[in-house]
Amino acid sequence: MKALCWEGVNKLSVEQVPDPELRNDQDIVVRLVAGTTCGSDLHLIGGYIPAMRAGDVIGHESVGEVVETGPAVRRHRVGDRVVVSSFVGCGRCW
Template sequence: MRALCWVAADEVAVREVSDPELRNERDVIVRVRRSTTCGGDLPLLAGRDPLLRAGDVLGAEFLGEVVEVGPAVRRHRTGDRVVVGASVACGGCWYCRQGLHSCCDNSSVDLASADPDQGRDAGGFGRPRA
């Protein structure tokens, strides 16, 4: 699939990247139809995030169509049109049940790289890998 990738400070390019795949039973894959940038993207575009690497896919808020769902997904079906926010949250941990989705215990897709001494930010689309 094609995606907008960060190349260097103030330089992006559309590149071929691997197709997404379901990693757990609650995942949903969405075919992006429209996307935009916001103020939170500006430091990334400028290359001011030390975790950003050439080839990282950018894009946080988008809308599109559901093309695949995991077996535990109940709210969405293939073909649904959806609007997706930047935060990745499980919806079931203590923080999510309190409405504190940005503190989700289960949102990082790369838990092995999380530094236990530094804490862990919530996951987010279009953000550098941890």
């Protein structure tokens, strides 16, 4: 798939990256329909986050369609339209 990648301070590129895959029973894979970067991404783009490395994918606000779910997923099914939240918890703890 293609993704917006950080290549250095104020340098971005669209690159081919590996397709996402389920890593645990609660994961969902979403085919993005639209995505964007937001104000918090400006800190990443500007080099203010020292952990950034060339090739890191940025942009964490998006909408899309569920294409695969892990066996423990109960609230979503393949074909559901979803908004991806950049701040999400497991929903089981307080």
